[in-house]
Amino acid sequence: MTAPWRPAPGRVVCVGETMAALAPDPPRPLAGADALRLSTAGAESNVAMYLADHGIPAVWLSAVGDDPLGHRVRAAVAAAGVDVGHVLVDPLRPTGLLVKDPGPAGTRVHYYRAGSAASALHPGLLDGEPLRSAALLHLTGITPALSPSCRDLVTGALATPAGERPYAISFDVNHRAALWPDGTAPGVLRALADRADIVLVGLDEAQQLWGADLTVAAVRDLLPGPRILVVKDGARAATAVTADGACTVPALRTRVVEPVGAGDAFAAGFLAGLLRGGSTVRALRLGHLTAVSALQVTGDHGPLPDPARTERLLGLADADWERYEDPDRPDVDRVFGQ
Template sequence: MNTPWLPLTGPVVCIGETMAALAPDPPRPLQDAESLRLSVAGAESNVAMYLADHGIPVAWLSALGDDALGLRVRTAVADAGVDVSHVRIDPHRPTGLLVKNPLTAGTRVHYYRSNSAASALGPELLEQEPVRTASVLHFTGITPALSSSCRRLVTRALAAPAGERPYAISFDVNHRAALWPAGTAPAMLRELADRADIVFVGLDEAQDLWGAKLTATSIRELLPNPRILVVKDGARAASALTEEGIRTVPALRTTVVEPVGAGDAFAAGFLAGLVRGLTMTQALRLGHVTAVSALKVTGDHGTLPGTEEMERLLQIPAREWEVLDADQL
C-alpha cells in the first residue's frame, strides 16, 4: 500500500472516554434483573485493544475518576496490552458509567457521564506525550459530543492542514444521537470528518445524518478531503475510497451474538493493515476478520484467529473469501 503520508514511527494514540458498564446477567429487562455484570465500554479503547492484539504499538489517552470503577477500566485496558501510562486520574470527577437495559425491541443504553472525568478533556492533551510522537491519532464522533472542551480538543487536532500535521488523524463518525443537541450533529460531524486523513462511516449512519439516498460514492462527494474514506455497509461489505479509486470487500458470514463493538474492531483491523503497509484489499479484509471476533462475543472484545490463519485469510483468492464461513475459523 502506498501511504507515504503515514508516519512509520510512533504509536497509534486513541483518545476518548471509556466507561464502566453494567448489564443484566443473564440478559433480561433491567427492572427484572437480580444480578449485573460489570465490564468496560469505550469506542476508542476498543480500537486500542484490538490494535494491541494485532501487535501494533498503541496508547489510550483519557481521564478517569479516582474511584474503583476507574481502576477497573484502567486495568482492563492495560491488561489488553495498551499503554495507559498517560491516562489522567481526576480526584474531583467520577468515572463515566453506562447501564444496558435489554428489551424485546432492542437494548436501551442509559449513560451516566455528565461531568465525568473524561468530559473535562481538552486541547492541552495535544501538547503532551504520547501525542507529540504519535504516528496516528484516532478519534470518534462521540468525543466532541461530550462537552465544549472535548469539542475543542477534536477541533484543534484537526485544525492544521493534513500535510502540516506530524501525525495522521483517523476519525470514526460513530454518531450517538442521544449525546448531541437536536439538529447539531450532521453539520459538525461532516465538518470534522472532512478534515481527517482516514474516515470510517456506516452507510446507514451517513444516510441518517446527511441524506437517505446516499451511496458510497455520493458520501465521497460530501467528504472529498480524507485520503481514505471507508464506508461500511453492515453485514454486506466495506469499501475504501481513495484518489486511486474504490476497493470493495464483502463482509464475512458469521453468527452474530451481539453487534456492539464490531465497528470499533473493524476500524482497528483496517488501521493495523495501514500501519503494516498491506494493500487496501488486505486492510479491508483485516477489518472484517477483526469485526467478526467482536460479533461472536457478548462483550466488546473477542479473540482474533492465530497469526498463521490470519495471514492465510489475507492471501486467499477473492472467490474463496466470498464464500467463507467465519463460524468455521
C-alpha cells in the same frame, strides 16, 4: 506509479472516554434483572485494545475518576496490552457509567456520563507526549459531543492542515444521536470528518446524518478531504475510497452473539492493515476479520484468530473470500457490526 498513501508505521494514540458498563447477567430486561455484570465500554479504548492484539503499539489517552470504577477501567485497558500511562486520574469528577437494558426490540443504553472525568478533556491534552511521538491519532465523533472542551480538543487536533501535522489522524464518525440533542451533529461531524486523513462511517449512519438517499459515491462527494474514506455498508461490505478509486470487500459470514464493539474492531483491523503497509484489500479484510472477533462475544473485546489462520484468510482469492464460512460456526449469516 506512485505508491498509495499510508500512515507512517509507529504507535497509535486513541483519545476518548471509556466508561464502566453494567449489563444484566444473564441478558434480560433491566427491570427484572437480579444480577449485573460489570465491564468497560469505550470506542477509542476498544480500538486501542484490538490494535495491541495486532501487535501495533497503542496508547489510550483519557481521564477517569479517582474511584473504584476508574481504577477498574484503567486496569482493564492496560491488561489488553495498551499503554495507559498518560491517563489522567481526576480527584473531583467521577468515571462515566453506562447501563444496558436488553429487550425484544434490541438493547437500550442509559448513559450516566454528564460531568464525568473524561468530559473535562481539553485541547492541552494534545501537547507533548504521547502525541509528540505518535504516528497516528485516532478520534471519534463521540468525543466532541461530550462537552465544549471535548469539542475544542477534537476541533483543535484537526485544525492544522493534513500536510503540516506531525502525525496522521483517523476519525470514526460514530454518531450517537442521544449525545446530540441540539441537532448540530450533521454539520459538526461533517466538518470534522472532512479534515481527517482517514475516515470511517457507516452508510446507514451517513444517510441518517446527511441524506437518506446517499450512496458511497455521494458520501465521498460530501467528504472530499480524507485521503482514505471507508464506508461500511452494514451486513454486506466495506468500501475504501482513495486517490486510486474505490475498493470493496464483502463482509465475512459468522454467527452474531452481540454486535456491540464490532465497528471499533473493524476500525482497528483496518488501521492495523494500513500501518503494516498492506494493500487496501488486505486492510479491509483485516477489518472484517477483527470485527468477527467482537461479534462472537458478549463483550466489546473478543480474541483474534491465531496468526496462521489470519494470514491464510487474508491470502484467499477474492471468490474464496466471498464464499468463506467459518467451519466452527455453522448456520451463519453475512454480518458486519454497526
